[in-house]
Amino acid sequence: MTIGQVAERTGLSVHTLRFYEQEGLAAAPIARDHRGRRLYREQDVEWLTVCIVLRRSGMPVREIRRYMSLVQAGTGNEEERLGLLKRHQRRVEDQMNELQKSLDLITEKIGIYEEHLARLRERSRDT
Numbered sequence: 001m002t003i004g005q006v007a008e009r010t011g012l013s014v015h016t017l018r019f020y021e022q023e024g025l026a027a028a029p030i031a032r033d034h035r036g037r038r039l040y041r042e043q044d045v046e047w048l049t050v051c052i053v054l055r056r057s058g059m060p061v062r063e064i065r066r067y068m069s070l071v072q073a074g075t076g077n078e079e080e081r082l083g084l085l086k087r088h089q090r091r092v093e094d095q096m097n098e099l100q101k102s103l104d105l106i107t108e109k110i111g112i113y114e115e116h117l118a119r120l121r122e123r124s125r126d127t
Contacts, residue, residue: 001040010048017048023061025051025068057092 007014021030021038027047031039047068054064067084070077 001045003038003040006040006045006048009045010052012048012052020048020051024065025061027068027072054088057088058095059088063088 001009003014003017006012007017010017012020017038020026025048027044030044031041033039051064051068054067055061059067063084067081070081070084
């Protein structure tokens with residue numbers, strides 16, 4: 001697949017795909033055709049999908065890179081991989097809890113305004 005096709009498929013920009021590659025987040029070196037254009041394999045896209053999810057969930061690039069190096073190293077480091085993912089899971093859960101608190105407050109405020117506006121509309125119909 002070309003970089004444009006991968007961008008379309010993943011929702012990442014071509015610039016971001018190049019950034020990921022420069023940051024060492026490609027599972028393997030991206031192949032090039034005779035003109036030097038990137039050629040992605042299905043495995044490359046699958047790994048990018050993992051990177052996208054981890055990055056969008058707030059995992060720093062250095063931790064994604066660390067996770068990738070552990071995966072590439074093969075067996076024997078599963079405990080470290082698990083620990084890395086569990087720490088990130090806790091951070092995401094904490095973020096979700098904070099977002100839920102924010103959403104609850106916003107929902108409460110919306111309810112107050114909706115009730116207020118409904119009373120105003122009711123009064124204006126009565127007059």
